[in-house]
Amino acid sequence: MTPRRPTRQIVLGDSRTGLVRVGGGARSARFPNASPTATPEDGGPAPVSVQTMTAGYTHDIDACVAEIHKLTAAGADVVRVAVPEKKDTAALPEILNQTTVPIVADVHFHYKRALEAVEAGVHKIRLNPGNIQDREQVIQVIEACKQANNGNGIPIRVGVNEGSIIERKDKQARAKELGAYFSDQKHGYMLAIMIAKLEEYLDIFDDAGFDDIAISAKSMDATLVIDAYTEISKRFEYPLHLGVTHAGPKETGCIRSVFALGTLLANGVGDTIRISYASDPVYEVEDGLELLWSLGLRERKGAELIACPTCGRIQVDLFTLTQDVRKKLADEIRVPMKVAVMGCVVNGPGEAEGADVAVN
Numbered sequence: 001m002t003p004r005r006p007t008r009q010i011v012l013g014d015s016r017t018g019l020v021r022v023g024g025g026a027r028s029a030r031f032p033n034a035s036p037t038a039t040p041e042d043g044g045p046a047p048v049s050v051q052t053m054t055a056g057y058t059h060d061i062d063a064c065v066a067e068i069h070k071l072t073a074a075g076a077d078v079v080r081v082a083v084p085e086k087k088d089t090a091a092l093p094e095i096l097n098q099t100t101v102p103i104v105a106d107v108h109f110h111y112k113r114a115l116e117a118v119e120a121g122v123h124k125i126r127l128n129p130g131n132i133q134d135r136e137q138v139i140q141v142i143e144a145c146k147q148a149n150n151g152n153g154i155p156i157r158v159g160v161n162e163g164s165i166i167e168r169k170d171k172q173a174r175a176k177e178l179g180a181y182f183s184d185q186k187h188g189y190m191l192a193i194m195i196a197k198l199e200e201y202l203d204i205f206d207d208a209g210f211d212d213i214a215i216s217a218k219s220m221d222a223t224l225v226i227d228a229y230t231e232i233s234k235r236f237e238y239p240l241h242l243g244v245t246h247a248g249p250k251e252t253g254c255i256r257s258v259f260a261l262g263t264l265l266a267n268g269v270g271d272t273i274r275i276s277y278a279s280d281p282v283y284e285v286e287d288g289l290e291l292l293w294s295l296g297l298r299e300r301k302g303a304e305l306i307a308c309p310t311c312g313r314i315q316v317d318l319f320t321l322t323q324d325v326r327k328k329l330a331d332e333i334r335v336p337m338k339v340a341v342m343g344c345v346v347n348g349p350g351e352a353e354g355a356d357v358a359v360n
């Protein structure tokens with residue numbers, strides 16, 4: 001594991017939700033000399049946080065609140081909601097009233113949704129440089145975010161997505177123009193387009209004197225995600241939100257996401273993660289946490305289950321037993337412990353030796 005790359009810290013939340021600090025250590029005027037072992041409050045590294053996104057309509061307040069509660073109970077640190085229409089931003093004050101986790105408004109196409117979401121009191125805004133490009137509109141959102149939270153400000157994520165980064169009609173010309181920069185890399189031209197777009201967009205933030213920023217650069221291609229974030233981590237000191245977008249159903253999306261995000265995190269890159277599935281977002285939270293626990297980037301809460309794959313020596317219905325034990329542990333155990341479920345006496349006792357509890 002490469003040590004975590006230091007980045008600025010951004011803070012989400014308030015006294016009601018609690019604060020979530022995002023960033024890999026101090027790179028700010030406030031904590032110029034913070035050591036890597038300092039607490040997040042003193043500018044030390046904040047834990048990598050797990051984000052997810054609600055799957056239902058935000059304007060359906062009861063359903064949205066219920067989904068946010070479910071995701072919070074699963075361990076989500078931050079929850080993002082889509083606000084495509086005015087009725088969605090209109091629902092935000094009541095949603096914020098009934099929830100206790102920092103809420104991010106995901107804004108595309110209409111900068112006014114961002115202004116409305118800030119007014120409603122969200123804890124962070126996500127803007128997509130691919131579809132909100134007008135400089136004056138972006139500046140209006142930045143100024144609103146500066147004034148939000150009683151003048152303390154709220155952060156903005158600049159979220160580049162491969163799919164919306166460039167209008168299709170411009171794609172080939174732009175690819176030709178920029179491709180040479182990264183011609184030695186598999187995704188050279190797309191990488192160049194993503195970086196160029198980010199630089200162009202972040203210039204607006206620089207000019208407006210705003211640095212409470214996180215960056216993401218997602219793609220459905222896991223190898224492009226690794227290349228893009230690796231390149232971005234060398235160029236910008238902002239916290240990075242990692243994700244493979246549209247990764248697919250849980251069964252295959254898990255492989256894509258864990259490959260890309262695990263590689264980056266093991267190389268010290270990444271401050272927040274979202275695993276995205278075409279499935280219940282609770283799985284995104286569970287798998288995101290498991291990834292961070294496996295990498296030793298978060299302290300495990302609850303039980304770690306070890307189970308054998310079974311073979312011709314099996315003496316019990318291990319698959320059913322494993323699922324029963326898994327459910328029981330998830331429902332009832334809140335302290336860190338290792339539980340091993342092994343199928344026979346040949347290797348079982350040895351493999352279960354390091355566990356706190358062994359089922360054999």
Ligand code: SF4
Pocket residue numbers: 308309310311312313314315342343344345346347348
């Ligand atoms: S514990 Fe026994 S059943 Fe399970 S894989 Fe090992 S040898 Fe096979």
